[in-house]
Amino acid sequence: MEERAFYKESQTTRPARLNCPYCRTTESYELRWLVRKKKDRLPPGADEEARAKFNKSQSYMVLLDDKVVCRNPRCRRTFEISGIKTVAFLESEAPARR
Numbered sequence: 466m467e468e469r470a471f472y473k474e475s476q477t478t479r480p481a482r483l484n485c486p487y488c489r490t491t492e493s494y495e496l497r498w499l500v501r502k503k504k505d506r507l508p509p510g511a512d513e514e515a516r517a518k519f520n521k522s523q524s525y526m527v528l529l530d531d532k533v534v535c536r537n538p539r540c541r542r543t544f545e546i547s548g549i550k551t552v553a554f555l556e557s558e559a560p561a562r563r
Contacts, residue, residue: 471522474499474500490536528550531545
């Protein structure tokens with residue numbers, strides 16, 4: 466069973482303050498993220514190996530953008546995003562079961 470069967474996927478944008486390495490200006494950029502939220506139930510037809518993977522899985526976000534264009538009208542150069550984690554784990558929203 467594929468790992469994608471354990472998650473609901475959606476896209477979102479989040480602001481990030483980045484420095485242009487060329488003109489040294491700091492601006493806020495909207496970065497695109499792929500959000501994978503863990504489903505509340507195991508998909509049907511799962512075996513023991515899939516059940517173990519599902520129990521260990523967590524909700525997380527993956528950064529989709531790797532480059533941005535500087536917002537300074539005099540610069541407008543494309544630079545790579547650095548200093549931001551490309552994967553961010555989300556805290557679980559459901560209360561823990563006992």
